[in-house]
Amino acid sequence: MSQDIDCSCEARFVGRQDELRDLQSSWSTKKMFGIFGMRSVGTSRLAKEFLASVSESLDKVIYIDLEATSDITTMFTNMCARLGIPTGSHSGEPIFWENKMFEELTTNKTKYVFFFDNAEHFLDLESQTRDLIQNLFINLLSLDNVHVILTSTTKFQLASMWRIYHICEVRPLNLSESAELIMSEAKGVDFAEYIDPLVELSEGLPLLILMIASELRDSSGMLTPKDMVEFLATARLKVLSPESYPKTDGVGNVYHTFIERLAFVLKEKYTILNFIPGSFNAEEARSMLDAPTQATVKHQVLVPKINRHFLNYDPAQQRFNIQGILRECLTTFYVIRNLPEFAVEQPNLQKLLAEIHHTTQDTYAFFIQMATECTSFIEKYMAGNSEDFYGECKRAASRYCKETDVALVNVAIGIIFTNVKGDLREGLRIYRDALKVLEGTGKSKALATVYQRIGYNLMMQDYYVTALSYLKKSYCISSSSGKDFQALVLQSLNSMGITLVWLSRFEQSEKILLKSLETTKKAHGPFHPGVGVVLNNLGLMYHQKGDAEMAIKYFQEGLRIKKQTKTKHQSLIASLTNVAIQYPNLNKPNRSRAIAERSTYYNLQRECKRLWHNLVCQ
Structure with missing residues (x-):
């Protein structure tokens, strides 16, 4: 030859x-x-x-x-x-x-x-x-x-x-072939139980496998397979594009150059398709790209990309997917432009449950972000399936040796048990599992969050003194950590204010709730659902103190703000109920006022019933 x-x-x-x-x-x-x-x-x-x-x-x-x-x-x-x-x-x-x-x-x-x-x-x-x-x-x-x-x-x-x-x-190497190649190129390295996640993170691509083996082989034992799994799961492109290598050999540069070969229009459409988490069919691609028909998107986008090996296609399932390392390059090097407006609000989240069972490196970060930052969405649209979803997220995090991610998912699971299922004891147990990990990572948003969640859970179980100690810890971290922690500051202040009410420490409670009101208005303006919540809490404080006039003043003002800002039904019902039950406590100087108050009371009750009915029927 x-x-x-x-x-x-x-x-x-x-x-x-x-x-x-x-x-x-x-x-x-x-x-x-x-x-x-x-x-x-x-x-x-x-x-x-x-x-x-x-x-x-x-x-x-x-x-x-x-x-x-x-x-x-x-x-x-x-x-x-x-x-x-x-x-x-x-x-x-x-x-x-x-x-x-x-x-x-x-x-x-x-x-x-x-x-x-x-x-x-x-x-x-x-x-x-x-x-x-x-x-x-x-x-x-x-x-x-x-x-x-x-x-x-x-x-x-x-x-x-x-x-x-x-x-x-030529397809990527299968799992056993990938394992054989990485072990043959990194002889003497004890892979133990980390060979499987390393193989998965290599995606069967010889270039990635050889780079991983090289880093392990040449580190003189300083870099272990466990370390490599952790690094690859968080910063794969950076790890596999080290400065010590020629620029043309780095994984990031190789695949960036590969994508750059696409024509501008195909490159832009490719970047938009990356917005779809996981695999997708032709109709989902058509919807995302705002194409007139499936035939159009197949002919103009999908087939050209398959022929250039930018997309994988499963003929049995009739689904397409972007190779994981290419997804990372698209996310790292390219910005989505000209994205149809509807796509911002509808990034194919309906596919979430089906895809989580097939999590790979390219979708792992997306699912962990969903699990830890979108609990309200999951509560609303995935009722009854959240445990399965979170369980898969935890298994994925464990597979990539991401102990902190496991803890973050546990915080989200604790929220489901506390706020949705009402199982406060189980919620508290899960929160504490997360806390064991997060306390060892230093001050962070995650640590402040779990302190706040534990404090709220304990408050709901009437352990007010212990709850207050956790809420104070959350507030101490959040109040000195910038704008990203603002939501936690407000949550901690509100929970501390209510906890102090139940401890009958009304002066402290009033001081904290007024501070919460001022902070909320400063952050969101005077007309915001959060303002209505704090006003309602001030009403509760005065109600417990026995001052019905001040209580109804704050209850009514909170109700007005909530109605104007179209807050959630549950929150609106709470304010309606508080206003309604306060009327019988007011002094009644004359008959006409008593009749008017009784009429208002019954109207509020009817409005509460209507909202409950709508809520149940949703």
Whole structure:
């Protein structure tokens, strides 16, 4: 074989047995072999191994790396040089060199293989270049002594030659093959139970596997497989694009360059499709891209991306997906532009439950974010299924050795048990499991959150003194930590204020609730549901204190704000009820006022019943 394609210095060849066997069995009946797959999946290496296996039946390999070839003329002169044709100061026209080359090929009986590597660098160019390449292949295949091998990320069709054209699609390595490759390239490393998550995080892509093995092998034991799993789960692109490597070898740069080869319109649509979490069907892609029909989006977007190996397609399920490392590049390097307005509000969250059972690295971060930041959405739209969802999130976090993420999910589960199921004891147990982890991570938003949740839970169980201590801890962290903690500041102040009411420490309660009112107005303005909540809490404080006049003043003001801001029904019902029950406590100086108050009381009761009915029927 030509020294140009010597692979003795490359990594061990693993897997691809089925593909290699099919290629070998087709050697005697086919003349052209197209080997296609996504960037760095191993198409070139498979082609080299294939050539080595059939080397006894050929005389000479003409290897042309089209990634390193600037234009058609250069390609032809390179081929002529490898054929031994002098390439001095002759005409620079491609047709001149093509004729010279075919003169040489037809005058001898040498058995040639023309190996065009990285052909996407020409196949993705304008139609004139593609036509020249296609005509070259057709002319070469007309010669009895020539075979052609082509590797490319862009699938190349040659309809007129289909009977002698073998197409091989190269997929990522399977789990056992990936494990074999990483262990062979990092000998002496004790992978223990971390081999499976490392394999999953490599996605079966040889480039990622070799980078992971290199980092483990060359760290002199400083970097363990457990460390690597943790780093890859949080910053895979950065870890696999170290500064010590040439820029062209870093995973981030390789796949960024791969995406950059797309035309602007396809690149923009690709970025929008990345907004869909997990796999999707043609209708979901049509909806996201705001295309007129499914046929349009298939023809203009999905098929071109499949042919360029930017999308995976499962024909049995008729679903598409973006390879995980490509998702990370899209998220890291590209901004969504011209996104249809509806897509901002509807990012296919209906698919959430189905997809969580198939969580991989590319969707892991999305699901953890959903689990920890969207509990209200989950409570509303996933009632009855939240435990299953959170359980899968915890299993995924454990798989990637993300102990902190497990704790964050536990906080969300605790909220479900406390606020939805009403199982306060179980909610408290889950919160405390989270606290054991989070207390060891230093002051953080997560720690302030779990303190606040535990305090609220204990308050609901009438453990007021203990509740107050946790709420104070949350407030101490939140009040000195910037705007991101503002919501926690308000929650802690409100809960502390109510807890102090039940401890009959009314002066302290009033001071804290008034501070909460001032802070809420400053943060959200005077007309906000949160303002209505604090006013209602002040009413409760005065009610417990025995001051009915002040109580109803705050209750009514809170009710007015809540109605104006269209707050949630549950919150509105609470204010309606508080106003209604306060009327019998008022002094009644005359009969007409008593009648008016009684009428208001019954009207409030009817409004409460109507809201409850609407709430139950939703």
